[in-house]
Amino acid sequence: RSQKEGMLTGLTTGFLDLDTQINGFQPSELIILAARPSMGKTALVCNFAEAAADEGETATIIFSLEQSKLELAERLLCIRSGVNGHSLRAGDLEDDERHRLMEASSEISEMPLFIDDKPGRTIQEISAICRRLKRLSNLGLIIIDYLQLIEPEDKTMPREQQIAQITRRLKGLCKELNVPIIALAQLNRGVELREDKRPRLADLRESGAIEQDADLIMFLHRPDKYDPEDHPGLAEVIVAKHRSGPTGIINLTWMASSMRFANYTNMDVPEGGYMGDGGGFG
Numbered sequence: 001r002s003q004k005e006g007m008l009t010g011l012t013t014g015f016l017d018l019d020t021q022i023n024g025f026q027p028s029e030l031i032i033l034a035a036r037p038s039m040g041k042t043a044l045v046c047n048f049a050e051a052a053a054d055e056g057e058t059a060t061i062i063f064s065l066e067q068s069k070l071e072l073a074e075r076l077l078c079i080r081s082g083v084n085g086h087s088l089r090a091g092d093l094e095d096d097e098r099h100r101l102m103e104a105s106s107e108i109s110e111m112p113l114f115i116d117d118k119p120g121r122t123i124q125e126i127s128a129i130c131r132r133l134k135r136l137s138n139l140g141l142i143i144i145d146y147l148q149l150i151e152p153e154d155k156t157m158p159r160e161q162q163i164a165q166i167t168r169r170l171k172g173l174c175k176e177l178n179v180p181i182i183a184l185a186q187l188n189r190g191v192e193l194r195e196d197k198r199p200r201l202a203d204l205r206e207s208g209a210i211e212q213d214a215d216l217i218m219f220l221h222r223p224d225k226y227d228p229e230d231h232p233g234l235a236e237v238i239v240a241k242h243r244s245g246p247t248g249i250i251n252l253t254w255m256a257s258s259m260r261f262a263n264y265t266n267m268d269v270p271e272g273g274y275m276g277d278g279g280g281f282g
Contacts, residue, residue: 011058011140011180014051016263017250021239022216025052025141025180029243030171030213032147034185034204035220036192040235041184042067043259044220045143046075048182049113058140059112061133063126065149069117073108079260080104086257112137122151123169134177142177144170146184147210164209171213185210187219197226201240217241222254235261 010024025031025048035041045062053060064072078085081104083097093101116129126144133139144150152162167183174181187203199219204210211217219238223230235254239247251264 011052012055014047014054015250015252015261018237018252021248021250022242022245025182026215026244027178027180028174029180029215030167030174031180031182031216031218032185032204032210032214033182033218033220034187034199036187036199036225039220039222039225040254040259040261041220042072042145043075043079044237044261045145045182045184046072046079046259047261049141049143050076050079050108050111052141053111053113055140057138059114059133059137060141060143061114061116061130061139062143062145063121063129064115064117064145065119065121066145067117069115072115072117075259076108076113077101077104078258080108082258082260084257085259119149120151122153123166124153126150127169127173130173130177130179134179139177139179142173142179142181144181144183146186148186160208164213167209167213197221197223198236199238199240211241214241215243234264 008019008024010022010026012024013019013022033041033045049060049062052058062072074085074088077083078088081097081100083093083101083104087093087097088101114133130139130142147166148163150166153165154162157165170181170183185204187199191197191199191203198221201211201217204217217240219240221236221238223234223236224232233254233256235252237250237252239250241247252261253264254261
């Protein structure tokens with residue numbers, strides 16, 4: 001939990017340095033979290049969801065258009081308990097791990113956390129569910145995994161226009177409900193072809209509208225995906241666009257066994273790994 005929580009104007013991300021950089025997730029902000037496949041986008045938003053729901057006062061809904069409710073529940077259990085994901089799936093658990101899982105399961109069941117895993121949701125369906133949830137509970141965070149899987153209203157439109165319509169509707173929904181929306185997005189393959197694999201705004205698929213409508217754009221980058229010797233376990237959250245504050249790079253630690261991220265504690269920060277409060281990017 002963030003030590004600066006009392007000073008945050010937004011909802012905690014669950015990570016100290018990221019909270020400091022963006023001041024938490026702000027009401028009515030459209031937030032994009034983008035990365036290449038298998039970087040850990042879903043794991044990171046599960047961390048965000050767990051931190052937000054753990055506050056106990058605000059409800060969180062995850063629209064999982066790709067993974068099932070069961071898969072997300074498994075991720076949340078691993079994040080909460082710290083139990084190894086492979087051990088959980090294999091049922092090969094020590095007594096203390098079983099105890100931690102039971103405890104985590106009990107805590108998660110008490111959280112105001114909702115998961116909708118129906119594939120092919122339209123923006124109208126997502127909006128209707130969120131409006132109903134806002135009426136029935138104190139909805140504080142909406143997560144969509146992921147943007148490009150939302151069913152377009154008009155399939156004959158060019159793809160870029162379809163995405164533009166979806167991001168415009170999402171931005172409108174943020175404002176209407178006064179709730180932050182985090183939408184995950186895929187990056188195009190151009191990243192893989194460059195020597196410097198750090199994502200840039202131009203790497204967003206159908207990027208024009210996403211870049212224009214988003215208040216905050218973050219990229220998730222793990223150098224060890226490209227070179228296992230390159231800072232193993234280091235993850236970078238690149239704040240590439242920030243309408244109400246500074247851009248920069250925040251370091252997190254990726255804990256693969258329990259499918260979660262943690263505050264970065266290594267003081268020996270790799271060169272270029274953190275650009276500080278004033279560091280511009282992109």
